[in-house]
Amino acid sequence: MFRLANDASPAPMAGSLRDPQGRTLDYLRLAVTDRCNLRCRYCMPSEGIKLVGHQDVLSIEEMQRLGAIFTDLGVRKIRITGGEPLLRKGAVDLIAGLRQLPSSPDVLLTTNGLLLDQNLDALQAAGVKRINLSLDSLDADNWRRITRRDGHDKVLRAMDRILEMGMGLKLNMVVLPGRNEHEIPDFVALTRDRDMSVRFIEPMPFDGAGKPLKAISGDEIMALIHPAYELQPLENPEGAVDKLFAVDGHKGNVGVIEGHSRTFCASCRRLRIDARGGLRTCLYGKSQVDLRAMLRAGCTDDEIVAAVRDAVSRRLEDGLAAEKDSKLGGLESMASIGG
């Protein structure tokens, strides 16, 4: 386990993180960078976002130390995200290091897939068993219009290779009215012969520019699937944010994530560390603890644990309350929050 040389404190006291609503927080999403090789319209403007300075992102060692602290606090699942996490030097080593923590947490990855080809073997060797791959169109031209970059073929190749390698796959599609909702049935069709999950996500107000995105609700998304496909609700593990459905005759399944309607807050078990090292207890809330400042001020593990517990003790009941409280005004990019 990595600990800073000046940290002579004993390991933090074990004990899970429970918020005032009684929800156990055992899932951490870690944004390892805010840099990205795409410019998805719903995530950032064409010129990109104001990036965190190189010295201001957490080092791999700092993230490893936080991984140790949070797993001691009961975190069982860590998702590496960003920005594009595979742009971060050392990301695969970090994953391997987190997997080796005493509690062997599940370490997962969310990626746009552009750099998967050269990283998949190492990711599997590091212990990644499931990948969330973002893909918003099956049509190369439409994908380029949404992401403002080239590389669609690489993402499609990555999708097939993940499955060939026997890794779990969830394909995430942000539904953008007027741009890709007509492709929803084609995405469902992908699950006919592939054992994977396709999840349709409501667009959320995190485009880094504060430009309102055209809304579409989970129910409206469902209505676009229904005419062509027979769906059966599936049980989902506690804390999952997607409404999951089996599709008649398909190997895979489909889900809807009502991230804007926020229908899943009552069972949300997530914490986030954003690209600045800020701890967020809700996607819609502001950073509650400057973990980077604490790490660099030489705080002990116990001091960090106390600050995390304090933030968790103030966790609001849902994303609507957190948004009201944060007054952020939708200006942030999902790439810096760590979507």
Ligand code: SAM
């Ligand atoms: N770059 C990686 C990727 O795209 O998979 C990881 C980071 S990205 C911020 C994580 C997820 O957030 C992606 O599935 C992306 O589609 C989603 N996302 C980004 N901005 C969003 C928004 N405004 N509304 C809904 N989902 C969004």
Ligand code: SF4
């Ligand atoms: Fe990059 Fe992911 Fe945001 Fe697209 S959604 S711009 S790939 S961080």
